[in-house]
Amino acid sequence: MTAPDLDESSFELYRTILRRGFADLDEVKDVRTAGLLGRLRRLGLLHPCPERPGRLLPRDPAITIAEVLDPAEADLLRRGAEISRLRHRLKELRTEYRRLSGARNGSDLEVLGTAETVEVHLSTAAEQCTGEVLMVCTHGVPSQRTLKVSAERDFKALARGAQMKIVWQHSLIASPRLAWYLDAARELGAEIRGGSPFPSRFAIYDDVVFFPSNPVTGGGMVMTRAPALVEYFRAQHRFHWSASTPVPPADKAPEFIDGDLARDIVRLLAQGEKDEVVSRNLGVSLRTCREHIAQIMKVLSARSRFQAGVHAARAGLAGDLPRRR
Structure with a gap:
């Protein structure tokens, strides 16, 4: 009506x-x-x-309220109840679809081709997550909109008692745009570490894994519940977690830059790499890379980029340097 x-x-x-x-x-x-x-x-x-x-x-308008609006509101409530029942039945069918399609195809891989589809499945996985959220984040700082959506989605799982362990590429942690997200996640109990650049990002919500369908372009995602793949990505997360270092809160961060990031920069400088190569390898902008290099040169009292790398190598700050070919 x-x-x-x-x-x-x-x-x-x-x-x-x-x-x-x-x-x-x-x-x-x-x-x-x-x-x-x-x-x-x-x-x-x-x-x-x-x-x-x-x-x-x-x-009297009260007559209209009784004769027109009250029946209209009752109709809306009835339709709302019907929609709620339909949503519940469709969710049941979706669970059955995933189970049977995986058994029929011999796999449990679902390609999510659009950003909207990815977000729907990520939200569903986060809502159902009760155990742990494991993430490896790399290749650029997400936009503020993406971070806000992620925070609203994933922090609810934290509030319900789920554990969260995130490994960020440490060159991204230096970005001020990421500070509020890291502080909020840590405040809710998430554990955050920084590590060297990773081949690809991925996220695990209990027994559901999301990873890029195209690691090069980053477009689209693949969702899977296949036990073998879930365990594989869990092993990948354990490897990156053990090789990374805890990220201190913003008010306890060093005044210079992250130590792992500094070592990666001076290692590449000592190899004679150009700024463009350094920024690309570490996943930071050229401007940010040059700001870090200027800081390193100042701390090491170096007059050139290469001299900064040499001084750092002599001081044992650059680690083992591979031979350039």
């Missing part, structure tokens, strides 16, 4: 009729006013005068 709209013109016409006490149809000279009167009659705000044909009298 759809109630007619009481727009501003109808509202004002009713007030005019209310002040006058009646409306004579014989006085209506234009189509617009006739249409407004018809709308008020359909809403039950006007009714014919028994003694004077062609005259309309105002009615």
Whole structure:
């Protein structure tokens, strides 16, 4: 049931009729006013005068509430209940679809081709997660919108008691755009570490894994519940976790830059790599890379980039340097 709209013109016409006490149809000279009167009659705000044909009298709006709005609200509640039942049944069918399609195809891989589809499945996995969330994040700092969506989705799992362990590429942790997300996650109990660049990102919610369908472009994701693949990605996370270092809170971070990031930079500088190569290998912007290099040169009292790398190598800060080919 759809109630007619009481727009501003109808509202004002009713007030005019209310002040006058009646409306004579014989006085209506234009189509617009006739249409407004018809709308008020359909809403039950006007009714014919028994003694004077062609005259309309105002009615109490409470009658409209009882005769029009209450049934409309009841209809909305009924439709809402039907939608809720349908949503529940569709979720049951979706669970059955995943189970049977995986058994039929001999695998449990589902390619999620659009950002909207990815977000729907990530949200569902986060809502159902009760154990742990494991992530490896690399290749660029997400946009603020993406971070906010991720925080709203994943932090709810933390609030329900799930454990979260995130390994970020340490060159990304230096970004101020990421600071609020890291602080909020840590405040809710997440464990965060920084490590060297990884081949690809992935996320695990209990027994569901998401990884890029195209690691090069990053477009689309693949979702799987296959036990062998889940265990494989869990092993990958354990490897990266053990090789990474805890990230200190922002108020305890060193004034210079992250130690692992510094070592990676000076290692590449000592090899004579150009700024562009350093920034690309570490996944930071060229401008950010050059700011870090300038800081390193200042701390090491170096007059050139290469000299900074050599000084760092002599001081044992650059680690084992592979021979350039």
